[in-house]
Amino acid sequence: MTALARFLFGRQARLRWIHLILGGALAMPYVLVGSVVVGPFTGVDNVFGSLPLQLASFALGLPLAAVTSLFPLTRPLESGVVRWLCGVEGDRLAYGPARTKGEKGRTAAWFTLHLGAGGIIAGMSLAVPPFAAALIALPFVPALRDDRTGLPGVLHHAWALALSPVAGAAMLVALAACAAGCGTLLARWAPALLGPSPEDRVATAEARAADLAVRNRLARELHDSVGHALSAVTLQASAARRVLDTDPEFVREALAAIEDTTRRTVGELDAVLGVLRDGDSPGTAPAPTLAGDLDGLLRRTRAGGLRVTATVAADPESLPPLVSREAYRIVQEGLSNALKHAGGQATAALRVDVLDDHLRITVENPLGEADTAGEALPPRPGGGHGLRGIADRARLLGGAAEAGAVEGAWRLHVRLPLRGNA
Known part of the structure; x- marks a missing residue:
């Protein structure tokens, strides 16, 4: 009733x-x-x-x-x-x-x-x-x-x-x-x-998918650029603090590296925010690539205390622009992981080569090698998205990414096809 x-x-x-x-x-x-x-x-x-x-x-x-x-x-x-x-x-x-x-x-x-x-x-x-x-x-x-x-x-x-x-x-x-x-x-x-109508529903679904893709891409860019920079700056500042009274020259180098890292990161952040505001507008700064920015990335990473051995058996200048850009972000995130988890004064090995029309990227660092002079960064709440971002980048290019412990070392291995991504 x-x-x-x-x-x-x-x-x-x-x-x-x-x-x-x-x-x-x-x-x-x-x-x-x-x-x-x-x-x-x-x-x-x-x-x-x-x-x-x-x-x-x-x-x-x-x-x-x-x-x-x-x-x-x-x-x-x-x-x-x-x-x-x-x-x-x-x-x-x-x-x-x-x-x-x-x-x-x-x-x-x-x-x-x-x-x-x-x-x-x-x-x-x-x-x-x-x-x-x-x-x-x-x-x-x-x-x-x-x-x-x-x-x-x-x-x-x-x-x-x-x-x-x-x-x-x-x-x-x-x-x-x-x-x-x-x-x-x-x-x-x-x-x-x-x-x-069905056409309206399809258009709405496509618009949502496009919006989600843009948001995911911006999230990856912010994580890989800003996250790497903050990790590097934190380790550089930590290393400088420990030797402030005994090694002024190292402190000057660390401060210079911090200045260079933050200046570059501000530029990358402006580029990402430009995409957020105006789409892929031509006025924003170009994204970093493996061809033009790998040396600076290695220099800033080494200034943070990570001893990086780099072997580049491929010509970065000959890589397709899209592959070069994504490869830079993958290397950046791999080295950032090594900084965060291995700690300062640890070692990492980077190898970049080409085999069977695929660009291969390998970043490897020994597990638990952080010595008494270094200290690893504590895990961040909500972290753990870096490997997922690397996998997403590789998948979007038709490649694959693998990461895990192998024979006492942590190894990241990524394969990116060169054909079809020119």
Whole structure:
């Protein structure tokens, strides 16, 4: 019983009733236009004095409503009202105007349905409550039983007077049931008639996928550039602090390396933020590459205390630009991992070569080699995304990445195909 009462008189039912009454109000201009045709055709001056003529005017006005629904704002306005009053989720309805023939046809069908059902429910809402109220009050108000009120003569019988309050209440419940039923049907049909087309859904999915790809790329760039720089600067500052009183020359070199690292990282950060603001705009600084920036990366890493042995058996200048750029980030992250986990004054071996049309990158450092002069960085909360970023970069280029402990050392091995990435 509670569920039935909520269905008939709950907040959602009342809002949908308002939605139907608004449809009836929108239908009135079209009914007036229809009456202009029906009146002269039937020779009746007052069309609204006859229910059949009113219905005829209403029927003639609905096709005109379907034509005017082609106005571009019809679908977004109707969708907004349906979201607000009918309780339909926003992503199930379209936001923009109808463009294709199918969308325009569905919008016309919805607008006609809304005005048709709304006109009927609005008419019932105007006529039924006064009559039902008269029936309920009939046994208690003798003046209502006067012949001049126009009530049917049958209502003057004793049994009719006893049942008239029940009949009046039943009419009100029936009106509420009609309004609730029509509102429920309109809410159920709205997504099919006002919802996005399959093309819209595909376009939305593609836009979300593109946005997610951009966000993932920015996250990788920020992690690899800024994360590496902060790790290097932290170790450089830590090494300088330990020998501040005994090795001023090393302190000067460390401070110079910190200055160089931070200056370069600010430039890379500006480039990444430029992509975030304006897309891949030509005004942003170029991304670092293996060809032009490997030497500086090795110098800054060594200044942080990591003894790096680099063997480059490939010509970086001959690499495709995309491969060179991604390879730089992979080497950067590999050395950053070595800095964080092996600690200062540890060693790492970097090898870059080409085999079978694949660029191979290997970064290896002994496990637990950090000596008493060095200290590893503590693990960062939320860290651990570097290897995932390396795997993503390799996969996007059609390559593969492997990382793990091998014979007492931690080894990162990445293969990037050169063909197809020129």
